[in-house]
Amino acid sequence: MPHVDATVLDAAALLAIAMRGLEAGHDTLGVAPAKVTTPVGSWRSADGTVRLDIRTDGTYAGSIAGRRKPARGTYQLDGATMTLRDDSGLRTPVTVREGVLEMAGHRLALL
Numbered sequence: 001m002p003h004v005d006a007t008v009l010d011a012a013a014l015l016a017i018a019m020r021g022l023e024a025g026h027d028t029l030g031v032a033p034a035k036v037t038t039p040v041g042s043w044r045s046a047d048g049t050v051r052l053d054i055r056t057d058g059t060y061a062g063s064i065a066g067r068r069k070p071a072r073g074t075y076q077l078d079g080a081t082m083t084l085r086d087d088s089g090l091r092t093p094v095t096v097r098e099g100v101l102e103m104a105g106h107r108l109a110l111l
Contacts (some may be wrong), residue, residue: 038077039096045110050106060084 043052049065054075062071073086075094082094082101094103101108 039101039110043101043109044109045108047107050103050108052103052108086110097102 009100038054038056040054040056043054044050050062052060052062052071054060058074058076060071060073060075064071070085071082073106075085076083077096080096082096084092084094084103086092092103097111
C-alpha cells in the first residue's frame with residue numbers, strides 16, 4: 001500500500017478521492033479531460049503554498065508550505081494523470097489539464 005502524506009490532503013482532496021470513478025470517462029468535476037501534453041515547466045498554486053518544477057528528464061522538485069523537506073523525485077505521465085513519486089516512496093496523483101495541474105486539493109498554474 002502506498003504511503004500517503006496526510007498533511008497535504010484537505011477536505012476537497014478527500015472528497016475528490018472518494019468521488020473518483022463515479023462518472024466513467026470524466027474527472028471528479030464531471031469534465032472530460034483535455035488533450036494532454038508533457039507538463040514541463042514551473043507551476044505554482046494561486047496562494048503560493050505549493051510550487052512544482054517539472055523537468056524534461058522525468059524528475060521534479062518542489063516545495064509545500066509547512067513541510068520542511070523539499071519535495072523531489074520522479075514523475076510518470078499516463079494520459080491525463082501524472083504520478084509524482086518522491087524520494088521516500090510517497091506517490092501523489094496529479095490531474096493534468098491544459099494550463100492547470102490539480103493535486104491534493106491544490107490547483108497549480110504554469111508560471
